[in-house]
Amino acid sequence: MSVYLDHAATTPVRDVALSAFHDVALLGGNPSSLHGAGRRARRAVEDAREQVAAALGVGAAEVVLTAGGTEADNLGVKGLFGARSAEDPARTRVLASPVEHHAVLDCVTWLAEARGAEVRWLPVDRRGRVDVDGTAALLAEDPDRTALLTCMWANNEVGTVQPVHELVELSHAHGVPVHVDAVQAVGWLDGEVGSLGADTVAVSGHKLGAPVGSGVLVVRRGVELEPVVHGGGQERGVRSGTVDAPAAAALAAALSAAAAERDVEAPRVAALRDRLAAGVLALDPTAVVQGADLHAPGARLPTNLHVTFPGCEGDSLLYLFDAHDVAVSTGSACRAGVPEPSHVLDAMGVDAGLARGALRFSLGRTSTDADVDTALAVLLGVLDRARAAVARAHGLAAS
Incomplete structure (x- = not known):
């Protein structure tokens, strides 16, 4: 699915x-x-x-x-x-x-x-x-x-x-x-x-x-x-x-329709986002959630989870998730495919190497618990393959 x-x-x-x-x-x-x-x-x-x-x-x-x-x-x-x-x-x-x-x-x-x-x-x-x-x-x-x-x-x-x-x-x-x-x-x-x-x-x-x-x-x-x-x-x-x-x-x-359902949908989606965040950090304690505190009221969109994974390339993560039929992104769709670090992370002072492993999960009204379960189920395999690809690239460069 x-x-x-x-x-x-x-x-x-x-x-x-x-x-x-x-x-x-x-x-x-x-x-x-x-x-x-x-x-x-x-x-x-x-x-x-x-x-x-x-x-x-x-x-x-x-x-x-x-x-x-x-x-x-x-x-x-x-x-x-x-x-x-x-x-x-x-x-x-x-x-x-x-x-x-x-x-x-x-x-x-x-x-x-x-x-x-x-x-x-x-x-x-x-x-x-x-x-x-x-x-x-x-x-x-x-x-x-x-x-x-x-x-x-x-x-x-x-x-x-x-x-x-x-x-x-x-x-x-x-x-x-x-x-x-x-x-x-x-x-x-x-x-x-x-x-x-x-x-x-x-x-x-x-x-x-x-x-x-x-x-x-x-x-x-x-x-x-x-x-x-x-x-x-x-x-x-x-x-x-x-x-x-x-x-x-x-x-x-x-x-x-969006205005009418916001009071119900915003907390529902935020709860899904929080469960996804907890699962990501449990599976990879080196991952870093970027942006405002997830639990500070009103500080962050309820739909957004932005994570940087050390030792990974964001594009590799995106394609590996896509191979499992999980659609995510590395940032703005308007800049997809542009081989430049995110100007947002740069302005925030995020290390350029860490910024390369950025991934954005954004949820919405059709998101479900099953979606979160599926994303978490494939995460470790995706990370292993993405980091192996980086290691191989570094090995080839060194040789």
Whole structure:
């Protein structure tokens, strides 16, 4: 039986999302058209927008529909920077967490290379948590020249939850807007997106059980963004392009379901994660759990277990688990196959050799006790073979 422990990459599509997609797809019509078919499609989009807004705790007018989390992050980061620097060309500083997903990191890098942004990296501790006092000091250095601050709600690799409420409060005290990547957090963490108070917040549909290709950027009332895509002026004029009505309906259905079940599913999945962690450490006492304390309330995603195995290569571990029909990952799926150490572990100060043996187990609503049992049952064999492969490689190199 196949075991899927890579929910952070994507999670299986929910039946309610497929049903919603199907029903709206049959309507036909462009939501921007004025005839009956167009009006029916528009009604479906606006119903979905209101449903999304209710689940996130924001106003419907604050919901900008996108094609996914990456687009939402691009629009949030680039859009804030563009609007702020247009108001005042001196606003070129960008404060960013160094443990962000590449959807944000690469935006920040692009702003530095193409738009002359001055990037300052927020300090993080050994657990991958942004230091609030260090961030306060950076904000106070030159707030009038700071275009924005960006920090994710929860890390996609090691699961650490960031102090976003405090960061937003600090930033706003200096008049600096904040973008939050909430892709991994929504549906699992306490609190609604609206409670963050951030200026823009990115959400992805396929992490919640919607099909790939749907997402949201929450844009707080009164916040101006420079468009990234130009065209017909849809979605408040900041995200042109024909709105995907079936995708919006599917996203709304999946998000509503995730919000409704969170109080039950989050502790259930956390208990499975903890049992998996205990089993891993019992089988291999040299293994190291990276990220926030598993047992500190609210410090870590309930879905995430990130472990480094000394003497192993993460890719070997992944393929050996896959040979047993157990799906895991070495980190972000967006960087899979890239032969570089994790930038997240590097920012945390994890030894480069240890970081090479990183493996991420991420659980979700379909995870079961049987999945944990299967993963633990094959672990020792996987570790033995992975370490033997490293030993052989070292032997060949020495000869």
